[in-house]
Amino acid sequence: MAHTPVNHPARPIYRAIGGLVGLYYVVFGVLGVIASLGDDFFAQNDTRSLGQGTNLAFSLLAIGIGAAVLAGTVLGRNRDVVINGYLAYALMAIGLAALAFIQTDANILNFSIATVVVTLTLALVLLMVSMYGKVGTEEEKEAWEKARLVL
Template identity: 55%
Template sequence: MAHAFPVNHPLRPTYRALGGLTGIYLTAFGVLGVADTSGQEFFAQNDATALWQGTNLGYSVIAVVAGLILLIGAAIGRNVDIAINKLFGYGFMALSLAALAVLRTDANYLNFTIPTVIVAMVVGLVLTTAAMYGKVGTDEQSRAAREATLLLETH
């Protein structure tokens, strides 16, 4: 079934909050990871963990930066959060699939483990969902989106 993304969805504040909560989680994970791995090699491949996920200083810094950007986007709103959530959602899904491909090799530079791959994929899916249903627009754009959905359903 084809689907046109809604504008002014009734749950858009919930989706915006979901993006912000994801940013809080990533920031907390990253800060704990930086605290646990400080003083180690940036891309160390060891048994360092934060919140039961494999990490190293490199991935922890990436998580902190991504989390802060997501929080800033959620605070700004006005469809800025939609663009940020979409970008980071696709990015985390791609990162998790790439990490899964190199999980037990020397190319596992971010020190991912299976739990880290799962969490990164879930983060990507949550952010992508928040991006799809959180768009704010004018009443005219909202009507056009509803009409497009009705056209897609009848064909």
């Protein structure tokens, strides 16, 4: 039995929040591509998008992440839960790795501290959205409620 709620009353709100995170990544990525046109793919310079350090590689990655989150939000029916969960953990790994290499030549995505903070924050938001967006049958909801009350 999973410990995440099924058919949470605020599920539509969490789904909308997930969609906003996806939209943010798409907008950030598009603006980053525009700002970094003409630079190298893994350039390490002062290119900024929405106040965050970026380069062409991270901008395209952000567009892909945002498109995946938006696709999951549109598809729904627990596909968004899986997509948001995996992307949340991937973004946490990317953000922590970028923090570890931020002042080295290994900072291939041109992260700044602001980029790390935003990436980790949005990863936690996506994780929260994935935890409370699960849809199930009434039997699954009742089983979850019974298990929750036993704890």
